[in-house]
Amino acid sequence: MIPAQLDIRLVPAAVAVWAVALVGLHLGWLATVLCGVLAAAFAFLAVWRGTGAWANGLLAASVLAGAAAVVVTSHALPAATHPLRELASKGATATIRATLSEDPRPLRTKGYAGRPAGADQVAVRARLSDEPGGSVLLLAPAVAWSALLPEQEVTATGALIMPRGGDFTVAVLRVRGPPIAVGPAPSWQTAADGVRAGLRDAAKVLSPELAGLLPALVVGDTAGLSPRVVEEFRLSGLAHLLAVSGANLAIVCGAVLLLFRLLTAGPRLSGLAAVLALVGFVVLARPEPSVLRAAVMGGVTLLALVLGRKGSAIPALAGAVIVLLLFDPGLANTAGFALSVLATAALVILAPRWAAALRDRGVPVGLAEAIAVPAAAQLATAPLIAALSGEISLVAIPANLLAAPVVAPATVFGVLAALVSTVHEGAAELLVHLAGPEVWWLITVGRRAAAVPDSGVPWPSGVLGGLLLAALLVVVVLLLRSRRFRIVLVLGVVVLVLTAVPVKLLKPQWPADGWAAVACDVGQGDAVVLAVAEPGRAVLVDTGPEPLAVNACLDRLGVDRVPVVVLSHLHADHIGGLAAVLAERSVGAVAVGPLREPAWAMKEVRDTVAAAGVPLIELSRGQRLEWPGLALEVLAPLRSPAPRTSETPLPGTVVNDASLVLRAHTPAGRMLLTGDIELATQAELLASTVDVSADVLKVPHHGSRYSLPRFLGAVRPRVALICVGAGNDYGHPSPLVLHSLAGVRVLRTDLDGDVAVLATRDGLATARRGEPRPPPRR
Structure with a gap:
């Protein structure tokens, strides 16, 4: 329920302007002209027949909607006829x-x-x-x-x-x-770039992940961001920290106001200093539309703080929306703009009431604010986030609650380091060191929150899904005003926990007892874990395309020591998670095949391995590696690669056919790991004296159509594992391959999640985790 003291008279006009902009963006300039005609008609109606507040409101909304129609048409018509x-x-x-x-x-x-x-x-x-x-x-x-x-x-x-x-x-x-x-x-852009570069250079005194996050957090400079951190922040609901937002501007301007007030400066001088800081920060972060939007929203946030979130905050927000959309109508269709508006509205409408309610129940003032602000922002933005992502995060509010206390000091220290870097490198590095613990905490919170299992509840995506969640949240918030409903809600949560926990316990145990090998669900890529007869120890063959998935699989299996990571070949969907595995596991060595192509991938592997202090070794045909309960034989490549006489990248098929082919001897039987070998290497193996028969086959190349039925038949597997991503664009696995495997027990990571091969008293068995990763959103 909206507090009575909030002035919402300008809100309909802001909604009307936003609607006209969306019409122009999606339906074209003719539809916008029609909107302008309708706006003129409503304005005439308000002047001719209307009296009182409703007429004034209708007139204001109609006039501003008409202005928006003119502005949008002036953009849409030239673009369409260019x-x-x-x-x-x-x-x-x-x-x-x-x-x-x-x-x-x-x-x-x-x-x-x-x-x-x-x-x-x-x-x-x-x-x-x-x-x-x-x-x-x-x-x-x-x-x-x-x-x-x-x-x-x-x-x-x-x-x-x-x-x-x-x-x-x-x-x-x-x-x-x-x-x-x-x-x-321009000189001012060059100067700003020098300051940004100074911050990047000063941040290098921190570890690489921290050094990449600090410039992103402070000025939106994402050039050095680790892809792993980006993914973890997305999963944990902290992605808004990776771009310049209204919060950045509010923090900087608030710090300047506080400093000048401590110096006993008057309100006018303090306000002027804050405005200058706002302008300077916009120049530093680049005056792009997203930054200008953040500056305006930061100004509204600051106004809300100065005015105690009363009085002019809502009119200021509505006015900001109108001004921004008339200046740049394209903002109407951006998620960032909508999220900023929703979060700022939550700050001035919901957060003060929730904080006051918590204070009335004895919660300290600072803690009440720290709880109310992120909770209100997450509640307001949840419908849009669900519409975009197709899920509701259960960790976003706790993660933001834990992250909030360090964002302001990290931002202030980072801005100071950027400014000082142009004068004194050592002082800038000292300030970066002061920001280091805060940045480390943000990464830790994001990493731990992203690792929470089942932290996202699937939800319908798109407009209907967003509207459904919005309606549900409104009903819940209104019902929470009733003491009886609060009691019922608490009882409902207790019942849900009491029923969900036993269901969780009754689910098939994972990892399954006696697992000998597990094909991890890492999306469109390979990662196979082979158990060693020692707790917490396993060999890893390939690491998938990205870091989170392979580490999550190893966590589920309880593997923390990896004697060797074998990279079957150097394509990105097999080496993408290597850095994360080396960072979080005790790894004895990394092994590659004779072909060191593509060159970029070999350099990446070499640099990653060197940074981790792990030896890099080469495997070739005939070698055998042994551990308790596991032995690996290298069956292919059958010959060494020819010397390279050109820097032209090799075709993907050539690299695939140079994959290491391994035969693993496990307690569950023989397992053939084929990397991404295609027709040529499969034919060579059939023509050679190599025995390719096995109890378990890791199907070549994600089940692509470039497999010989004769080869699959020669293996004679009882179980076939296909490592493949849900909704992939390659048509994997091919119906031809599935037909060739008729009569074989086929397990697919896109349908079954992690899949395991077990050694039991009755022989070979299989198990599946049954929770595949969702297909990537496009």
Whole structure:
């Protein structure tokens, strides 16, 4: 229920402006013109027949909606009729001159097959310099474009493609090489870039993960962020800390206000200093639309704090929404804008009431604020997050509650370090050291929260899912005002716990007793764990495409010591989790095959292994490795790779066919691990004297169609394990392979989750965890 003292008269006008902007973005300029006509009609009605507050409100909403229609049409019509739009529809090539509007943003990939994890491309928005102008999106090589700064003019040639819609982009230009010409950057952008670089350099005194997070937390500089940290923060509900938000601005301006008040400065001088700090921070973090949005929301947040979250906070928020959307209507369709508005509204509407209620029940003031603010923000943003992600996080509120106390000091120390870095490197490093414990705590909270099992409840995604959750939350909040409902709710939670815990205990035990091998569900990639006859010890063959999944699997199995990690070949979906395994397990060695391609992957493995202080060894045909209860034989590659005479990357098929093929002798029988070998190597193995028969087959290449039925038949497996990602784009596993395995017990990680091969008194058995990872969202 909205407190009576809040002034919401401007809220309908803000909603109307937002609605008109969304109509223009999704339905085009003709629909926006119709909105303008309707707004004029309602304005005429309000003037002609209306009296009192409702008429004034209708008039204000109609006039502002009409203004929004004019602004949106002025963006949508030129974009829809731009000459480049027609060329893009034909896939033509064009040369353009444009001024960059933002920093080039890395397009991060998890890494699949021969493509490296990380970012080999950047996306950057730009304004066309030649008439008739307009906004374009450039997709370009990271090497040649990453160092460019906003407001630099570039000339580039590339293939035009149609934009995806939902904004006013004229066209997308896919650039293959460096810019043809680059103009100078403005001095203020160069200065800001120097300060950002100074913070990055000073942060290097911390460990790599901490050094990457601090600039992201302070100024939104994500260049050094670890992909593992990004994923953990997403799962734990802390992703908002990785971008400049209104909270950053409120912290910086609040610190300046506090400092000047401690110096007994007057309110005008203190306010002027806060405004200057706001402007300076915007320049430092880049005056891009998202940062300007954060600045406005930070100003509203600061106003709420100064005014005790009363009085003008809601009108200020509504006014900010109107101004921002009239300035940049494209914000209406961005999740960041909606999340900022919802979180700020929660701060000024829900948080003060909840904090007051907690104080009335004896909770200390600081603790009441610390609980109420993140809880209110998470409640307000939960429907939109559920609509986008398709799940409700059960750890987001606790994680934000634990993270909140250190965000402000880390931000303040980080900003000071950035500013001081231009003057004295040692002082900047000292300030970074002061921020280090706070950043470490944030990573620890994110990591622990992300590792909580079953921390996300599946929920319908999309608009309907978001509206359903919003309605449910509104009903619950209203009912919580009733003492009887609170008692019923508590009893319901108790009953749920008492029923859920036994169900959890009655579920099949995992890991299953006597497991000899487990194919981990790591998405579209391989990771097979082979048990050693010592508790907590196992050999790992491949590490999947990303760090969280393989570590989670090893955690579930209770494996903390790995005598050797074998990388069957150097494609990203087999080596992506290596760094995380080395960071969190005791690893004896890392083994690779004779082929050291792709070159980028070999360098990544070599650097990762060296940083961990673990030896890197090479395996070749005929070698045998033994541990208690486990032996590995290397069956292939059958021959050494030919010397390389060219720097041209090898085709993916060649790298796949050079995979290490291993025969594992386990208590459950013989197991054939085939990496990603394809037709050529399978045919060579059949033509050789190598015995490929086995009780268990790890099906080659995720069950791709490049497998010989004769090879699968020659193995004669009783059990076939297919490591494959749910909803993958490759058509894995192939129906042809599944047909060839008719009569064999087939277990798939996309359907069965982690799957295990067991050694029992009756012989070989299988088990499945039954909780596969959801398919990746596109």
